[in-house]
Amino acid sequence: MALRKDAQRNRERLVDAARAVFAERGLDVALDEVARRAGVSIGTLYNRFPTRADLVRAVFADRAETVVRIAEHALGTDDAWAGFTHFVEQVCRMQAADRGYNDLAARSLPQAAPTPEHVRGYELMTEVVERAKRSGALRPDFVLSDMAFVTWAITRTIEATADVDPQAWRRHLGFVLDGLRAPAAHPLPVPALTDEQVGRIMRDC
Amino acid sequence: MALRKDAQRNRERLVDAARAVFAERGLDVALDEVARRAGVSIGTLYNRFPTRADLVRAVFADRAETVVRIAEHALGTDDAWAGFTHFVEQVCRMQAADRGYNDLAARSLPQAAPTPEHVRGYELMTEVVERAKRSGALRPDFVLSDMAFVTWAITRTIEATADVDPQAWRRHLGFVLDGLRAPAAHPLPVPALTDEQVGRIMRDC
DNA sequence: GAAGAAGTTGAGGTCATGCTCAACTTCCTA
DNA sequence: TAGGAAGTTGAGCATGACCTCAACTTCTTC
Numbered sequence: 296m297a298l299r300k301d302a303q304r305n306r307e308r309l310v311d312a313a314r315a316v317f318a319e320r321g322l323d324v325a326l327d328e329v330a331r332r333a334g335v336s337i338g339t340l341y342n343r344f345p346t347r348a349d350l351v352r353a354v355f356a357d358r359a360e361t362v363v364r365i366a367e368h369a370l371g372t373d374d375a376w377a378g379f380t381h382f383v384e385q386v387c388r389m390q391a392a393d394r395g396y397n398d399l400a401a402r403s404l405p406q407a408a409p410t411p412e413h414v415r416g417y418e419l420m421t422e423v424v425e426r427a428k429r430s431g432a433l434r435p436d437f438v439l440s441d442m443a444f445v446t447w448a449i450t451r452t453i454e455a456t457a458d459v460d461p462q463a464w465r466r467h468l469g470f471v472l473d474g475l476r477a478p479a480a481h482p483l484p485v486p487a488l489t490d491e492q493v494g495r496i497m498r499d500c
Numbered sequence: 501m502a503l504r505k506d507a508q509r510n511r512e513r514l515v516d517a518a519r520a521v522f523a524e525r526g527l528d529v530a531l532d533e534v535a536r537r538a539g540v541s542i543g544t545l546y547n548r549f550p551t552r553a554d555l556v557r558a559v560f561a562d563r564a565e566t567v568v569r570i571a572e573h574a575l576g577t578d579d580a581w582a583g584f585t586h587f588v589e590q591v592c593r594m595q596a597a598d599r600g601y602n603d604l605a606a607r608s609l610p611q612a613a614p615t616p617e618h619v620r621g622y623e624l625m626t627e628v629v630e631r632a633k634r635s636g637a638l639r640p641d642f643v644l645s646d647m648a649f650v651t652w653a654i655t656r657t658i659e660a661t662a663d664v665d666p667q668a669w670r671r672h673l674g675f676v677l678d679g680l681r682a683p684a685a686h687p688l689p690v691p692a693l694t695d696e697q698v699g700r701i702m703r704d705c
Numbered sequence: 706g707a708a709g710a711a712g713t714t715g716a717g718g719t720c721a722t723g724c725t726c727a728a729c730t731t732c733c734t735a
Numbered sequence: 736t737a738g739g740a741a742g743t744t745g746a747g748c749a750t751g752a753c754c755t756c757a758a759c760t761t762c763t764t765c
Contacts, residue, residue, distance in 0.1 A: 299732060299741055325722060336744045341724065343742095401656075437675075444672040447660055448653035451606075455652055458704075459697045462690045467649040469688040470642075474679025483674040485667045492664045499663075504711055504762055530752055541714045546754065548712095 306343050308333040314354045317395025322351060322402075355399060359412035362386065366419035376432030380472055382423045387449045391457070391464055401450040403497045434480035440488045443496075445471055511548050513538040519559045522600025527556060527607075560604060564617035567591065571624035581637030585677055587628050589670075592654045596669055599662070606655040608702045639685035645693045648701075650676055 298306065312333035316324050326347065330340045344350040365385045369378035390397040424442065427433035448471060449464055456463035473479060503511065517538035521529050531552065535545045549555040570590045574583035595602040629647065632638035653676060654669055661668040678684060 301731065302742055305743085326724095327722080337723090338725080338744055339742075347723095434678075441671075441675070443660075444653075444657055444675060447656040448649075448672075448676075451652040451656040452649055455648075455701050456693065456697075459701055460693055463693055465689045466646075466692065467653075469686070470646070470649060470679045471653075471675070472679070473639075473684045473686055474675045474677070476684065479678045479681065479684035481674070481678050484670045487671065488661065488665055488668055492661075496660050496664055506761065507712055510713085531754095532752080542753090543714055543755080544712075 302343070305333070305335050305339055308335060309340055309343060309350070310353050313350050314395075317351070317354060317398075318393040321394040322347075322398040326350075351395075351399065355396065356410075358389070358396065358399075359410060359416050361389070362416040363412060363419060366416060366423055369423050370419065370426065374432075375427045375430035376476075379423055379427035379433055382420070383445060383472070384468065386446075387453075387464060387468055390450060391453050391461065394454075394457070397450055397453050400446050431477055434475055434477045436480060436483055437475055438487045440490050440493045443488065443493050445475075507548070510538070510540050510544055513540060514545055514548060514555070515558050518555050519600075522556070522559060522603075523598040526599040527552075527603040531555075556600075556604065560601065561615075563594070563601065563604075564615060564621050566594070567621040568617060568624060571621060571628055574628050575624065575631065579637075580632045580635035581681075584628055584632035584638055587625070588650060588677070589673065591651075592658075592669060592673055595655060596658050596662070596666065599659075602655055602658050605651050636682055639680055639682045641685060641688055642680055643692045645695050645698045648693065648698050650680075 297303075309329065313329045316329050316332055320328075326340060327337045329350070330337045333340070340350075344353065365382055369382035369385075372378035372381060386400070390400050420442070421439055424433065424437070424439055428435055428437065449468055452464045452467045502508075514534065518534045521534050521537055525533075531545060532542050534555070535542045538545070545555075549558065570587055574587040577583035577586060591605070595605050625647070626644055629638065629642070629644055633640055633642065654673055657669045657672045
């Protein structure tokens with residue numbers, strides 16, 4: 296059975312308000328701020344979204360699709376390395392523009408994915424990485440789980456520098472990418488995290 | 501006027517307890533946990549350390565000296581690049597061993613430094629970086645404020661992976677250092693943060 | 706060893722956030 | 736358009752952390 300008309304309107308208002316508030320202040324804002332901004336009572340918020348995660352999911356439901364588009368574009372680029380850097384840069388740009396998405400990226404990189412879009416985004420990201428390795432431009436000892444390091448690093452820099460210099464993350468990303476080129480590679484001291492380990496970390500917030 | 505004997509003993513107990521609790525759970529633990537562990541009332545804690553920052557300072561007072569020692573050792577190494585990587589690795593190792601110090605590193609890189617030891621640590625760190633650049637091994641466009649990126653990145657990885665794989669940060673650091681070698685350098689898209697900007701970020705938590 | 710200075714204590718006030726639920730309102734349907 | 740289902744409301748309870756202060760204890764000094 297569908298939602299009643301008023302309920303549907305309230306739901307939309309809540310998601311819109313949450314989108315704005317999350318973008319401004321991150322995923323950990325007090326939820327009554329969201330309710331107030333939506334012009335709705337806190338009870339209605341909890342009625343519609345019993346947990347914060349439900350609300351977060353609703354707000355960022357469409358982002359998986361965006362990631363898919365970015366990855367497809369990256370795979371359409373002739374130069375595999377350019378595709379890889381394009382992918383990373385675009386995702387980082389989304390993070391820099393939205394504190395909520397930045398938080399989300401730090402906590403749940405597409406992984407152990409629920410929706411078909413998430414699965415597809417995950418697969419395409421894998422292919423972006425593998426293709427860049429096959430081309431010889433991305434260092435061969437880089438594996439998918441190492442993307443977590445990239446994400447965490449840039450995420451943290453965005454958090455720290457957003458107020459002072461909103462473009463600073465680009466410089467950090469420059470250093471990071473220079474460390475991922477094949478000619479830059481020196482032996483790594485320890486093996487990669489398993490995908491399972493990364494998944495566990497993400498699940499624990 | 502000096503502290504009374506019992507007060508001095510309580511102070512020591514508080515600092516010891518705080519050291520242990522911070523190391524285990526980070527700088528943001530509830531302070532009554534510290535008081536409980538010290539076997540002292542919460543009132544005494546506030547009496548001795550009016551703010552959390554006072555307690556943190558007392559706990560980590562000796563660390564500045566340790567950093568100085570590490571930097572001196574680094575500067576004593578013939579190979580400037582080996583000295584630089586040694587310095588970074590040892591500081592990261594300290595962070596990995598102590599969640600409190602890890603938090604501290606993310607928030608206040610030695611900067612706008614209060615004690616003489618801090619000033620000295622800051623100067624030596626500058627020299628470690630400059631020497632590595634002069635040697636031609638560290639990329640010439642790297643500046644001191646870029647150390648903040650390194651610190652934030654490894655800090656975040658340590659936070660995320662400590663429970664799952666306590667050595668994982670070494671792999672991340674491997675990627676980072678490979679991006680800092682001179683031959684790896686590609687032009688950076690934006691200029692560095694100023695030292696003043698980094699200082700402001702640290703001050704705002 | 707008496708007196709007062711120094712230090713300790715912990716119950717309790719304050720605040721921010723999460724979350725609930727009984728009374729009320731709106732909507733839909735027959 | 737009446738009645739009941741669906742949805743809304745917000746005061747209020749719960750929790751947990753911060754911090755205070757008046758009454759109490761311990762130390763030091765003469």
